[in-house]
Amino acid sequence: MAAACIFCGKAPESKTKEHIFPQWLLKMTGFHSKDTSVGTNWATGKEIIFPAKNYTFPACDSCNNNFSSLESQVKGIIERLIEDADVNGADLESLLDWFDKIRIGAWLGVSYMNKSSFGLPPNLYINDRVGIKDRYLSITNTYLPEKTLNWSGANTLTFMTSPTALALRVNNLVFVSASTDFLVSKSVGFPFASWEMQMPGSKIGHFKLAPGTGKIKPDCFKLKPYIPGHIIRQPIYNAAREAYPLLYASDHVKMHSYDTNSGIGKLFIQKNQRTRILERNDLFNFQMMEAKSIYGKVPVVKPILELQIEMLKSRLSRMKFVSETERRKQIIAANTIISYTREQIRQYNY
Ligand SMILES: [Zn+2]
Numbered sequence: 001m002a003a004a005c006i007f008c009g010k011a012p013e014s015k016t017k018e019h020i021f022p023q024w025l026l027k028m029t030g031f032h033s034k035d036t037s038v039g040t041n042w043a044t045g046k047e048i049i050f051p052a053k054n055y056t057f058p059a060c061d062s063c064n065n066n067f068s069s070l071e072s073q074v075k076g077i078i079e080r081l082i083e084d085a086d087v088n089g090a091d092l093e094s095l096l097d098w099f100d101k102i103r104i105g106a107w108l109g110v111s112y113m114n115k116s117s118f119g120l121p122p123n124l125y126i127n128d129r130v131g132i133k134d135r136y137l138s139i140t141n142t143y144l145p146e147k148t149l150n151w152s153g154a155n156t157l158t159f160m161t162s163p164t165a166l167a168l169r170v171n172n173l174v175f176v177s178a179s180t181d182f183l184v185s186k187s188v189g190f191p192f193a194s195w196e197m198q199m200p201g202s203k204i205g206h207f208k209l210a211p212g213t214g215k216i217k218p219d220c221f222k223l224k225p226y227i228p229g230h231i232i233r234q235p236i237y238n239a240a241r242e243a244y245p246l247l248y249a250s251d252h253v254k255m256h257s258y259d260t261n262s263g264i265g266k267l268f269i270q271k272n273q274r275t276r277i278l279e280r281n282d283l284f285n286f287q288m289m290e291a292k293s294i295y296g297k298v299p300v301v302k303p304i305l306e307l308q309i310e311m312l313k314s315r316l317s318r319m320k321f322v323s324e325t326e327r328r329k330q331i332i333a334a335n336t337i338i339s340y341t342r343e344q345i346r347q348y349n350y
Contacts, residue, residue: 007063029149107163140229238263
């Protein structure tokens with residue numbers, strides 16, 4: 001596979017190296033001088049371990065620069081979250097953008113390292129996914145006074161097939177980032193996909209949309225991966241609005257969007273049973289003192305893999321297929337992926 005820029009997917013112009021996990025994050029967590037496991041080599045079954053600071057992939061100089069202000073901004077935001085200081089809605093949107101970048105970067109990293117096992121070149125890059133689809137982020141504070149960095153969920157067949165959900169632990173914070181088409185729309189009362197059809201050989205799904213209910217529910221998942229915690233949901237519907245303008249002309253959508261013309265919904269933040277809708281300049285504090293008495297060791301791996309399975313099953317349940325043969329083929333493929341992932345849950349039962 002020829003080297004492709006991890007942002008735009010083209011041959012890099014004035015080639016630079018982009019860290020999948022940025023240097024400021026490695027320094028903040030004490031991993032700048034440490035080795036890290038970045039997953040399994042699926043051909044040999046061996047763990048791939050090398051110095052965290054060498055986990056880099058090619059990028060264009062200009063693509064790299066486009067993200068440098070986001071990096072410095074997010075460094076400050078994560079520092080504030082670690083210390084329970086306030087952040088505002090605009091900060092959280094930047095954080096969600098950054099998690100889109102990290103999730104796709106981790107996926108590209110695993111794909112590149114396993115190119116001999118999985119063959120096909122990646123069909124999407126970071127620029128294709130930052131702020132493009134509905135997104136979800138949960139934030140849990142363990143209040144454990146330790147420096148650590150680990151990410152879970154990148155090394156599964158579920159994730160390799162589709163980079164839907166990744167967990168990242170940064171010192172005392174555990175984040176779960178998830179994103180896919182219409183992930184949160186239905187749960188916040190927006191128009192949603194009643195069915196989806198994947199044309200063979202096409203990268204883009206075809207969706208049939210249903211009108212939103214206008215009702216806001218507490219969560220978009222059945223699983224509750226990290227409790228206690230805060231859950232942030234943001235509907236992003238630019239492409240869907242172009243295809244179905246009337247469905248998006250509702251008062252509910254207007255009232256709960258920062259920008260209807262660009263299809264950017266507001267942030268819905270959930271804690272316990274309360275939903276707060278945040279304006280971009282509203283301050284929010286993620287303090288969760290109740291966690292201090294509950295937390296010992298936080299299971300990180302199992303919940304994220306279970307969440308990936310839930311997302312895959314939920315997508316499968318709304319899929320329509322061009323033929324019965326295609327349906328059977330896809331269901332067998334999905335069941336294989338799910339059973340592999342369940343086996344990993346058994347292996348990493350923590
Ligand atoms: Zn590029």
